[in-house]
Amino acid sequence: MARRTGGERPLITGGPSRLGLYLHVPFCVALCRYCTFTRCVTDPGLERRYVSALAREIRAGLAPAAPVTGPPPAADTIYFGGGTPSLFDPSDIAELIRACRETFDVDAGAEVTLEANPETLTADRLAGYRAAGVNRLSLGVQSLIDAELSRLGRIHDQACARQAFDAARRAGFDNISLDLMLGLPGQSAADLRVSVGALADLGPEHASVYILEIYPQSPLAAEIARQHWTRVSDDEAADMYLETMASLEAAGYEQYEISNLARPGRCSRHNLKYWTDGAWAGFGCGAHSTVGDERWNNVLSVPEYLARVEEGGSPVAERRRRTGTERVEEAMFMGLRLARGVSLARIRADYGLDVVARWGSRLAVFEEAGLLERDEHRLRLTRRGMLLANDVMSAFIEAGSTVK
């Protein structure tokens, strides 16, 4: 099916542009010292109201982008992100998945991911999530060393993480992602090897590995100063990253994005939409949506979100139409996050832009520095280039471009 915003470009096309549905759950048991996500401490009363508001917002479909007419838009992924979505009861998750299925044409084989924190998971809860239709878990493990978890302000320990993983397997989850962070305060390369080895021994289908960013105003920065914990330098973090990627590759994972690795066929189908110029609709406070040229985002605050939706209003704080220039810059910027890089033919077909003609001299500088690689079909970052991805990718934006 095709929907039109202003007549010139389909809002949703078939196949590759099927929507990803993102549902934001802002609640957490406690706030970790390093966290900058949209989240707040949980409150059962607010949670209940939030589930109802989220279901109501979902049932309004893509009303913020276009009047809903014709058949429902197709979707093939649902992603509960947070925050800590596993604070929600399975019955709430089931209600929200039902709202998605009743509003959108959700593929029978859709990937349905729930982000979960280890301390929230029990056998009953896991069985309930599976029965609700969740078929992929993303577990926020971060480290398998207790002292590191404690410094981050996480409330689980490594034993809890292992138990949660084992319980998820027993509940039948055969598609699990584990998150690890590196560059933690007080962490040595040997410490990181322990966590990476433990992750590989657990054997999830997918792993995400992030370099911790310590923001100057964060509680973690203050605690590091107070406790005199050592900080990992940028060079040390770079070495840790390269070693971790090599170790996980040796363990059978393939790096498919700057921070993500997977066993064959187990990439995150939802997250790939962000990196491949896809379409997604976000629901909940702070959620962002991008469908074709249209982009909109919801209000950040939970009380304001609830007030607006409960009064029958729209939670959208801002909406705008992306220009052709923005679209091509984003296609380059996001596509370069992928290990396979950007297809030059696809950029030409979608945007009428010859990447080599437009940015050739800048590309050559990065290629000579060993940060970018190019053949006749694709342009991609080397693994060293991934460590300096923002510098390389900003070249495509600073250079500016005009695309009709």
Ligand code: SF4
């Ligand atoms: S559990 Fe996750 S979202 Fe919640 S405070 Fe910790 S890092 Fe942030």
